[in-house]
Structures are given as C-alpha cells and as structure tokens.
Amino acid sequence: MELRPATTADWLTDRVLRGMLGTVMRLPYEKRVRTMGRIVANGIGPISGYRKRAETNLAMVYPDQTPEDRRAMATAVCDNFGRTLIENYSWREFGPRLAETAPTGDGLNALENARATNKPVIFVTGHIGNHEAPRHVLTQTGLTIGGLYRPMANPHFNAHYAKTMSSWGGPVFAQGRQGTIGFAKHLKSGGMATLLFDVANSGGINIPFMGHAARTATSAADLALRFNAEVIPYFGIRKPDGFGFDVHVEAPIAPDTPDAMMAEMTKRLEARITATPSQWFWVHRRWKQPKTPKS
Template identity: 50%
Template structure:
C-alpha cells in the first residue's frame, strides 16, 4: 500500500531514504539475509528452525529469557522454577515462529484461506460490515496476532491499523512495507498515525490496535493480578468514530503452524477505562488458557518504574 503524492514537478516526490549508523545498516542487512534464507525453506522446517533459533540463541543473548522469567515471578510467585523455565522456552518458540510468519504475510493469508472465524463477535462484525459501520479490532501479542487479520483479508476484507516503528530505520523501512502488503492502510504509531486511523474508521473502514504495551501515560488496570499502565486510546477511538470494538485472537494450535481465529462479542461503548478493562479481561482469559502463547518478553508492568512514579506523585502532593 502506498499513497500518491501530488506535486507540481514532473516527478512525484519519493520517501526520504532511511538514515542511521553503519551498525544499523549492517544489522539490517544481516537480518534481511537471515529472513530471506529462512523463507526459502519449507514451512514446517522454517517454523521449527526459527522457534529453536530464538529460544536457544536470541532469547538468552538479548535478555528475553531473563525478562520472561522476571515477569512470571512478578505475577505468579508460586510457579515452580522448572515450569517457569519450560514456559519461557515456549514463549520464545512462539515468538520466533510468529516473527517469520509475519514476514510472509501473503503466505499467512493463504494458510488462513478456508478457515472459519469463530466466536460471539462474528455475527456482529458481519452485520457491521454490511451496514458500512466501522470496526476497531483490538488484541494483544498473543499467538499470532496477524492470523485473524489474514483470515479476514482472505475473505475479502480490508483491515488496516497502527504499527510501532522499529528503532533501526533501515529495518523499519521494509518492516512497514511488509505489513502493508497484507492489507492497508497502515499507519505509524504517533499523533499523525492515530489521526490517519481515525479518518480511515470514520469513512467506514476497519482497523486493528494492539493494546498490551506499557505506557507511562496509561491508566493502571489490573492485568493478571498486577497493575499495568494501559492506554485508553483504543476505546477513545472507538467512541470517537462510532466503531464496534471487537477483541480478536489468533490462537496457535498444537501442530505449531495452524490457528483458530476467535472474535469476541463487541465491547459496549461507555467509560474508556471500563472498555479497556473488558479488553484486558479478554486477553487474560487466553493467557490463563495457554500462557505460553503470550509475549512475556515485553516489559508490561515495569513495577520499579511504577513505584518511582507513585513516590514522586506522593511527594508532590505533600509539598507546600
């Protein structure tokens, strides 16, 4: 997906090339080569190798395994250590599979062709589509969050959304282009991107937002029994545009490569915080059913930072 720019000159303006350090460029080239090599392999082998590579190499080196274990200890203190370590391996394996799957979005679309969406929200979303009413699908980093979108695209839907840009500008250039290959429009996270998504929804479009990322500007909402700052922007966008707000989840099946796409009943419009509590509860239910499919590698709670913020607020409230 690309927008057309109007110019007075003989040639349309082109996006500025990405900039960064030579290390950024070298890292990007290495990642591109690894991705290309992996995509040349048969699907089952590709997924197994990427899952194993992230589990045994990337997760220990990048600190993902340590972070997963720390998050598990934060919310489930009584989880035995052997179970926590086994769960951390499953998390890394799913992350590796998801990464390479989402670099073959058209292949993922083809794999979802013929699958049937399930859940209480299916009838409501089909009716909204017929009426031309916008729909905002919300989800978390669970299973493969692109699988339900790929299923909808395979059935003729156009589903856009926001994406979080990568720090490496060279890598981000093809990462964003890859996301748009499945369906658009795709907007970069930020004020401008949010306005683009709002405009898209107001025109009767469909979009996706992932809400399970820490934000210091978020409202503390209990997530797996611990407060997690959560942005209410998804609910606010739904209210502003009149969009149905439907949680969906791509649940990986035991074979490691197929998915069930579940669509929950629409979250009733009302107080934005309560709407996000409902979305959070939908994600919690999936995690309780199969915790190995959620991306525990994220810094979702940041309890130390939350404690510092609370101390600062308390000090400010008592100062003369």
C-alpha cells in the same frame, strides 16, 4: 511516535537480522517456521535477554511456578515469538494456509451488521499466538482491515518490518501524530482496523493486568467513542501442531467510559493468556512504570 536517528549499531544489527531472515526464508514453509522458532528460543532469546525478561515476568505473575517450569515456558514463549516473526514475513504463504480456517465466536454477527451498515470497526487484540492470523482470515472473507502499529526502535529494521505489514490486508499506520490522523480518517469513512493494546504506555492509565498494575493506552476506547465504532476483540491462538490457528472473534465491548472499556478489553486478553500462557509475548516490558521525577 517519531523514530529516533539511526546509529551504526542499528545498521549492523539490521544487516545481521536481514541476513538471517533471508537465509531462513529460503527454507520450505514449515521447516522455515520451525527453524525460526528454534533460533529465537535457543539463540536470540537467551543472548538478547528476552528469555530472561520472560522468566522475570512469569515469576511475578506465577510465583509458585518452579524455576524449571518457568524456563521451559519462557523458551516456548521465545519459540512462538520466532514463529510469529517469520510467519508475518512469509505473508504470501501464511495467508493461503489459513484459507480453510473458519472464524468462530459471538462477535461474528456484530461484525456482519457493521459490514452491512458501513459502521467502523476497531479490532482489538494482543501479542498472543499470532496477532496477524485473525486479520488474514477475515480479509479472506472480503473485508479490508488496516491497522495502527508501534514502530520498531531500530529505524533500519522498521523500514522492512513496516513494508511487510502494509503489503496486504489494508492501510497500516504508524503510531504518532500523522499515523493517528490517518487511522482516524480510515475509521471515519467506515473502515475496519486492528489495534494492539497490550504494550506499556507511559501516558496511559493503570489497569490491573494479570494481577499487577500496567500502564495502558486508552486509544482504542477513545477512537471508538469518537467515531461510534464497534470494538471487537479477536485472537489467533496457535494450535498444538505449531502451524495452524483457531481464530476467535469475541462479542463487542459495550460503550462506556474509556477506563471501563480498556478494563474489559484487558480481561478478555487475560482469559486468553490464562488458557494458553506460553503463547503470550512475556518478553515485553509490560509492567514498566513511568520514572518518578527527581525532586
């Protein structure tokens, strides 16, 4: 995925965002996280249209939800979005705060076996809770975990966003030809890396997601089959206190056709969303379909 040329509007937007992030980063950690959550929930979310988009998606998936409950959940979604953003910029503090978090789940034995045999591992997850929490927790057990990420549309903002992600853990690759080649080489050498699969992909396949067809890339399954990699879903679910996390490492996805594997990954994510719906990023255009060519 190649970044588009930067515009003056991109530069101005980035200046505002950098200033806001710099100001919030000066606060003590918990106040910083709480403040950024409120800023996105009550300011950026409504102004940018994120809250409205979340409400639209929620209305599609939960049609019986009252408008008041929908607004409250969309606000909570934006709050989690803000908290996640500043936590990831605060990686020097975020990681150590997770030092006492013990991962749980049926995938831990498979992960240990992969480590012992130098078998590649693709961790798959979605934008729920904080998707970087599991990587922080597992790297503290001695693992090196990289990732493949989708660059931000704003090239100026993407520059420091990418730097933040690559500052710890393992090699991080941007989606696109060069990034995918680097990601593949990392796996081929027995590496471990994370891939988020819950964003719309115009070239993907339609898979039912929360009751509606969603275009889904098959990259995770394709790479796993190509390199005989273990595919292990993991999730970092925010605790009620708003700062701690439960890290779940699930049983591996069995090798199958790419379509079947992606369908199973999607079901795993659906279960997490159903349990904690306000923690998924409903602000995404997840059900966006390709435009029909004009005849």
